[in-house]
Amino acid sequence: MQKILSIILVSVLILFSCSGDKSISFDNYKELETIVIVDDLPVRIPGDFILTDSCFVVIDPFGSEHILKVYSLKNGEHLFDAVKKGNGPYELAAPSTIHVNDNVNVFDISAQKIVSYDMNCFSRNPVPRNEVLLESDLFVEKLVLYDNSKALVFSSDVPGLVSKIDFNSLESFSVVANPFAEYDNSEIGQQLTGTVKFDPHGNYFAFAAYSTPYYSLQKMENGSFVELATGFIKEPRYSATGEMFQWDKEISPNGFMDIALLPERLFLLHADISLQDAENRSIEAIPNIIYELDFSGRLVTHYTLDRRVLRLASDKKGKLYGIAFDEHDDKFKIVELPV
DSSP, X not given: OHHHHHHHHHHHHHHOOOOOOOOOOOOOEEEEOOEEEEEEEOOSSOOOEEEOSSEEEXXXXXXXXXXXXXEETTTOOEEXXXXXXXXXXXXXXXXEEEEESSXXXXXXXXXXXXXXXXXXXXXXXXXXXXXXXXXXXXXXXEXXXXXXXXXXXXXXXXXXXXXXXXXXXXXXXXXXXXXXXTSOXXXXXXXXXXXXXXXXXXXXXXEEESSSOEEEEEEEETTEEEEEEEEESSOOOXXXXXXXXXXXXXXXXXXXEEEEEETTEEEEEEOOOOHHHHHTTOGGGSOOEEEEEETTOOEEEEEEESSEEEEEEEOTTSOEEEEEEETXXXXXXXXXXXX
């Protein structure tokens, strides 16, 4: 168990600036028992995952031969592994995000490309549909398509947390979400990273930061984005000196490991931990808290989970799922979160 836990916690430490600040006061919480769908997910550390109409598709970043693992949504059966690991056409080397619209789309951070597949869960061979290489001087860490030629991205080279990009003009980035716009600071993107996701129907998107509890929820209308809610679950403590924005890692509250959208609800996966817990590689450093917000940004409730969860995903039927680590048998599992 110690070896598996060490791998998980190294990843968590990379993502989070941890905090001992417990100042949040919110008594309306619920205990949530997860329902196991896939009892054993054999990966060193799980990447992002999505749901199609009939299966789970999980990124296995350390897979030796294939990058994607596919499981039945109905009974949790392992169906097949897919997409060869490599640097050739339609292959993947280091995927950072996966999302589904008409196709399953995976962004490869190493190759700086987005690859689209027609994924039939009952066929072992996904059909490659499109591959777009980002021939830009900007380095993109996360990318999510929202139509055939446009995407939302996170790039530490852009002074903002979320930007939109048109593949027809790769040097044209337009900042969509930036909680620190009041600061003239070109290095904010280097200080903060986060997760960008659309809802299963593609009408809303949300961003949540890893190193501070900031989120932004926006609706897409006529090709533009309209902000519905934004803010901090906890107020950050920071100092701004000149043009250099710095977080005090000893006191600044940590952010969110992952997010998911359901109809009129936003879920934020949070590890409300101390710096000491993280440094000691305690099991408490893996998130087991989920905040639920409505689309006005009102905090509805928060859940404490019976298992510690690293990833979230939602389906078109309004169900929430996660990838959990079970410390009792040292296995990753895909679970339903009956919220």
